[in-house]
Amino acid sequence: MTFFEDQLEKGIFQICHCKNCNNTIWPPKEICHICHNKTDWKKSTNLGKIIEFSKKESMYFGLIEIDEGIRVLGDISSRLIPEIGQSVKMSVSFNSKPHYSFTVENN
Amino acid sequence: MNKVAIVSTGQTKFSKNEDDVEKILFESASNCIQLANNCDSKDIEGVLVSTNNNSKYLGAILSETIGIQPKISHSIEHLCSSGTNALISAYAYISSGLSDIILVSGAESATNPGQVLEWDKSRGNFEHPIYWGSMFTKSYKRKFQTTEEELAIVSAKNHKQAMDNPFAYSNEPRTVLEVMNSKQITDDLRILDCSRSCSGSSSILLASEEKAKTFSDQPIWIKGIGQKTTSASFTKNILGEIESTRIAADLAYKMAKVESKNIDVAEVHDAFSVCELMAISELGITSNDKSGEFVRNLFNTENRMINPRGGLIGAGHALGATGISQTIEIANQLQGKSDKRQISNAKTGLIHNMSAAGTSSSIMVLEN
Numbered sequence: 001m002t003f004f005e006d007q008l009e010k011g012i013f014q015i016c017h018c019k020n021c022n023n024t025i026w027p028p029k030e031i032c033h034i035c036h037n038k039t040d041w042k043k044s045t046n047l048g049k050i051i052e053f054s055k056k057e058s059m060y061f062g063l064i065e066i067d068e069g070i071r072v073l074g075d076i077s078s079r080l081i082p083e084i085g086q087s088v089k090m091s092v093s094f095n096s097k098p099h100y101s102f103t104v105e106n107n
Numbered sequence: 108m109n110k111v112a113i114v115s116t117g118q119t120k121f122s123k124n125e126d127d128v129e130k131i132l133f134e135s136a137s138n139c140i141q142l143a144n145n146c147d148s149k150d151i152e153g154v155l156v157s158t159n160n161n162s163k164y165l166g167a168i169l170s171e172t173i174g175i176q177p178k179i180s181h182s183i184e185h186l187c188s189s190g191t192n193a194l195i196s197a198y199a200y201i202s203s204g205l206s207d208i209i210l211v212s213g214a215e216s217a218t219n220p221g222q223v224l225e226w227d228k229s230r231g232n233f234e235h236p237i238y239w240g241s242m243f244t245k246s247y248k249r250k251f252q253t254t255e256e257e258l259a260i261v262s263a264k265n266h267k268q269a270m271d272n273p274f275a276y277s278n279e280p281r282t283v284l285e286v287m288n289s290k291q292i293t294d295d296l297r298i299l300d301c302s303r304s305c306s307g308s309s310s311i312l313l314a315s316e317e318k319a320k321t322f323s324d325q326p327i328w329i330k331g332i333g334q335k336t337t338s339a340s341f342t343k344n345i346l347g348e349i350e351s352t353r354i355a356a357d358l359a360y361k362m363a364k365v366e367s368k369n370i371d372v373a374e375v376h377d378a379f380s381v382c383e384l385m386a387i388s389e390l391g392i393t394s395n396d397k398s399g400e401f402v403r404n405l406f407n408t409e410n411r412m413i414n415p416r417g418g419l420i421g422a423g424h425a426l427g428a429t430g431i432s433q434t435i436e437i438a439n440q441l442q443g444k445s446d447k448r449q450i451s452n453a454k455t456g457l458i459h460n461m462s463a464a465g466t467s468s469s470i471m472v473l474e475n
Contacts, residue, residue: 004228026229026340027226027227027228027229027340051346052242052245052246052346053245054241054242054244054245054293054294054295055293055294056241056292056293056294061233061238061241062242063242063342063346070229071229071342071343072229072230072231072342073229073230073231073233073238073239073242073341073342074231074233084249097225097228097231097232097234098228098231098232099231099232100231
């Protein structure tokens, strides 16, 4: 299991970052592809916005942009129909693969 | 650079059978060799196999099965566009002078590991292609006011066209209403909007200009090639666009010295209905705001210019074989050998094959 996956399992989304060239590395890698220095980690704010969404059976899912322009696919909990650009809060877990879950704020 | 021609082809029918990859590879390769004029298997200098199957060493296995000891043999995997990538690699071997005659064979079993890209952690637990297909569709409908009926027409057209393709998985006609009322997979995809993973194999024999006339009375020339990979992660795509296709098309047109208006017939990668609308727009055949109307007009006038063999939706998607089958269709069209599917007076044709939500595209322009 990688550090990123291990942290997801603990409920933490770690953003891979290169201090040397101030770049976000996504998907995470141990070495920066630009300067080849060892990368660093910082915790996500767990805040994002909806880029696109759809629905399968009773579950909304969609493409969400979180910190530093990172985009992931995850499920969306919302009482009302979600909207593009809407703010969401992220929670994560890991069970053989990453799970990214989002809740629409103020809803 | 040496000119490169398609001199023979062979196919198996796409199906849901649990076929043994080695067996169907041999079947399509053997059909291909037999259909070439004066071809002894021992003339073949290279064997390239395109597949996502886990079986190993298939280039050497196919070579031994057809009883040859070629100079070059290996496999090529690039998810759904493995087939065209294998053809383009063979083109490079021949045009550079490293080889004169190469057999390219693609094969897949219906249950292959090529549908899911486990590496792409950004997909989370939404790994199946229906999720990116839904994102593409929703976004395209939003940006270009494309209607559900226009999307359904793509599928109805391709199912109808597949009925005249003896190698197609589907031989069932589907009306626009049937597509629109088919099982809902997500809010933005119906089951008949999706291509289905199939078992099948297809083969092409490529030859240099010097050898082409020996093997075929009607060689079909590869005039343009364009390839572009923008990422491996689906989530790095700009929704509503297939940037890799747009760039690859530009390269292919420039190399072939043609423009989109010169394309008489095209096989495009309709993994989902929306992909056909996006592809014909990125290829410059129409524009995004008119793509639905363009396909509706083709359907109403029974014009088979786009996906005459039925596309992936009608013919099925045998990943490693798909790009090769698309190329066979265009070669047959340019030879005037497509029977009921024939586009009259086709001189220039195009193949568009892509992988993993359009993160990589390969395009070829063929001429007779």
